[in-house]
Amino acid sequence: MSPLSFGLRRKTENRHFKDCHHNVFLPTDLWTKWITLLLVVSVFGQYATAEEYHCVWYGQCNKDDLGRYQNCPYEGPAKELEAGGQKLLKKWCPHFSDSKVPVVKTCCDTNQLKTMDQNILLAAAFLQRCPSCLQNLVKHICDFTCADDQSRFINVTEIEHSETEDKDYINSIEVYIQDEYMNGTFNSCKQVSVPSTSRLALDMMCGEWGASRCSPKKWFTYMGEAEDNPFVPFQITYIETDRPIGKYVPMNPSVTPCSKGISPEVPACSCVDCEASCPVPPPEPQPSKPFIVFGMDGVPVIMGIIWAVGSLVFLIAVFCCSDSKNTIASLVRGDGADEVRHIVGQRLAGINQSRIALGADEEESPLQSKRSSVISPNEEALPKHVDQGSPSFLEKLGAGTDALLGDFFWWCGTGCARYPWLVLFVGLCVVVGLGHGIKYINVTTNPVELWASPNSRSRVEREYFDSHFEPFYRTEQVIIHASGYKSIVHNTSNGPIVFGPAFNSTFLKTVLSLQEEIKKIGSEEGSGLEKICFAPLTSQFTGPPHVRQCAVQSVWGYFQDSEELFNETETDPEGFVVNYLDHFVKCTQNYYNPECLAGYGGPVDPAIALGGFLNAGESLQGEPSYEKATAVILTFLVNNYHNKTKLVPALEWEQK
Incomplete structure (x- = not known):
């Protein structure tokens, strides 16, 4: 077809x-x-589907023993909000306000908004340093508290009856929420700090997990646990999903990164509370393209070409531009080959005759020979060198210099041979006389004197500072590499974490023993570390410092130099072991945490206490992986003085 x-x-x-x-x-x-x-x-x-979404509560019907209010169940349309409630709604939920709509309809009344205001103020006490973080968190609270389509993402799972009020009240709900919102809100809040407590906000807002082991799911779960969290009025179970489940569509409020402001009038979060807000270093310049010639490194190729061209030019000059009488040119061209052979033969014949004569002579010494230096008649028969013409000035100068040097070294050698002991004595005196000045040598080891001249501006300003405020403290460092130890895989509720060899428990305990031995140096003689160390939390009013008050930057500072604290373990709610590795992670995230302060009362910077955690090309910018460390560094801070005589005890301790 x-x-x-x-x-x-x-x-x-x-x-x-x-x-x-x-x-x-x-x-x-x-x-x-x-x-x-x-x-x-x-x-x-x-339209009917849209109209199906309604409120799930309205008003408050119960107050429990802890003073927490529970909402009344209500399945109906949203109601008009009073003027007082609109002020609170505009304060925390500006996305609900619409200037074009004179009346705002919500599923919450003024009393509910007052309760919400009190609860948000509690969170704001920790998160207000970062407006973006606080606003992100509040958005979902506004939505499930007052949105007119609550039934779209809220499922009421438990309703109880109040005997005192004789009313039903909601005791448990499920909130369907998207992962994108939870992750974005958590990332904008995870670095917010609370200076008054020297902790991160999530240390107080994530329950027993703390900031180090907190995650978006754990954070939202804790915020909804009525049993564990006394500020939650009823059980709120967050169900994270990216797709609708049955008739429920997950809520997904917009998220503002912490590096951006929530409005033109409100700035972004500070660098302390948001790493993304920190100044970004300029990008590294692009590496220059390699110089390639014929597929190889250009420098050797160019050098080879220059050598070849230079050699060719030299040979051409020799063959074309040299005088026929020039000896070198003649040899190069092959001229006078017979003459050269004749001269060489004459020299060889002379050497043989000399050997025969030396064998026949009875020399009393190398300098006294009976052999005559006069040319024999046989030598006269040998043809002489072909006359090359009258010598030039340079040839005469060279011949004269050669003769002068020959006479001088002949005289010198003769004298040394005749008076050997005198020569050795004079030589020894000369060597001693020239070398005795070594005792006056002064090797400069002070970096300041090596870097700047005494009259330079930087040197003058530093001298002024040191004379008035004392110089920067001295540092004594011991770097210990964990050789022969393997990495450690530690399973946590947030997934496995790989720790470097430096976190081997046996290795760390050995480091602690070494650290304590160093602290004991000189203590028996009364000149221990406490006499010279930098102790920032002591003064003349607190008495002489103790060795425990000395500032030491060591990974053991996170455990207050206590092996007992180091060995403590527990099990988290998900069954994972929590040990010294989890404590280290918590301390590196916030080393001003009171639980992480060293024995001297101050923090320990992990970038100073650890080494080998950076790969090639990496820097401390961003979030360094301190857990990958392969070395431990012990840093002892020692007082420094402008008056160098006061440094004598420190120098003596360093020698020990």
Whole structure:
């Protein structure tokens, strides 16, 4: 069948189907009306679906023993909000306000908004340093408290009856929420600090997990646990999903990164509370393209070309531009080859005769030979060198210098051979006389004197500072590499974490023993570390410092130098072991945490206490992986003085 006949057949069949459809099923006008009716029903169904979303509560019906209010169940449309409530709604939920709509309808009344205001103020006490973080968190609270479509993402799972109020109240709900919102809100808040407590906000807001082991799911779970969290009025179970589940569509409020302000009037979070707000260093310049010639490094190739060209030019100059009498040019061209052979033969003959004569002579000493230096008649028979013409000035100068040097060294050698002891004595005196000044040598080891001249501006300003405020403290460092130890895989509720060899417990305990031994140096003589160390939390009013008050930057500072604290373990709610590795992670996230302060009362910077955690090309910018450390560094801070005589005890301790 040809394509044309197939097309005609399809057209005929279609016309036949249309005729049958018209004659058998419905007339044309009824068919059109039926389609119109379906469209109307479809559109109405969409509006009906939208109208299905309603409130799940309204008002407050109960107050428990802890003073927490529970809401009244209500399945109906949103109600108009009073003027007092609108002020609170605008304060925390500006996205609900619409200047074009004079009346705001919500599923919450003024009393609910007052309770919400009190609860948000508690969170604001920790998060207000970062407006973006606080606003992100408040958005979902506003939505599930007052949104007019609560039934879209809230499922009431438990309703109880109040005997005192004789009313039903909601005791448990499920909130469907998207992962994107939870992760974005958590990331904007995870670095917010609380200076008054020297902790991160999530240390107080994530329950027993703390900031170090907190995650978006754990944070939201704790915020909804009525049993563990005394500020939660009823059980709120967050169900994280990216897709609708049944009739429930997850809420997904917009998230503002902590590096951006929530409005032009409100700035972004500070660098302390948001790493993304920190100044970004300029990008590194692009590496220059390698110099390639013929697929190889260009420098050796160019050098080879220059050598080849230079050699060629030299040879051409020798062959083309040299005088025929020039000896070098003649040798290069091969001229006078017979003459050269004759001269060489004459020299060899002279050497042989000299050897025979030396064997026949009875020398009393190397300098006293009976052999005559006069040319023999046989030597006269040998042909002499071909005359090359009269010598030039330079040739005469060279010959004279050669003769002068020969006479001088002949005289010198003769004298040394005749008076050997005198020569050795004089030489020794000369060496001692020239070298005795070494006792006056002064090797400069002070970096300040090496870097800056005494009259430079930087040196003068530093001298002024040191004379008035004392110089920067001295540091004594011991770097210990964990050789022969393997990495450690530690399973946590947030997934496995790989720790470097430096975190081997046996290795760390050995480091602690070494650290304590160093602290004991000189203590028996009364010149221990406490006499010279930098103790920032002591003064003349607190008495002499104790060795424990000395500032030491060591990973053991996170455990207050206590092996007992180091060995403590527990199990978290998910069954994972929590040990010294988890404590270290918590301390590196916030080393001003009171639980992480060293024995001297101050913090320990992990970048100073650890080494080997950076790969090639990495820097401390960002979030360094301190857990990958391969070395431990002990840093003892020692007082420094402008008066160098006061440094004598420190120098003596360093020698020990």
